[in-house]
Amino acid sequence: MPLISPKDQQTLRDLFAKRLQQDVTVTYFTQHDSVLTVPGNECSYCRETHELLDDLQDLSDKLHLEVKDFVRDEAEAQQLGVTRIPAIILSGQNKGKVRFFGVPAGYEFSTLVEDLLTVSSGEPDLRDTTKQALEGLQEDLHIQVFVTPT
């Protein structure tokens, strides 16, 4: 059973057709499905996150899913600042890194969809005064937003 209902799929397909401007690569770090798991190291929502991203990718030609293994692709994980899984990285026209840790369910699913649109255009929906204020910034900012899935 798909995680996104047929009705929502159609809504998203229309939204992506209208508002996704350039291609977006969705890099997903997960772990191999295995019969053996190390206690304390299980990835509770890796499977669901993978399914969700698979479904999402099918809704637009502009979305490209790349699946990486957290252990095997360690160097790449390190380079992208991936310290835990499931991790999703959005790359398109954005200058900074956009990362999701944990399953993007509930309200956070809309956050993911909004971020896909923003990354596809590289034009954040911010006021001019905000852009001006941030223009002079010399150093990188690491912004973490902690949420729950409700």
Add this chain to the structure above:
Amino acid sequence: MIEITEFPELAQRYQIYGVPKTVINDKVEFEGAIPEEMFVQQALSAALEED
């Protein structure tokens, strides 16, 4: 974005009792949604603290 129920060690490290909670450069933190101008002020103050 970090889904905190999956990573309880982070909830402990950043002392998260309510969401959303935002942490900038591990220095500045605030809870809840705040107006855009205030967010910018917090971000700039985090950048200044770096120096």
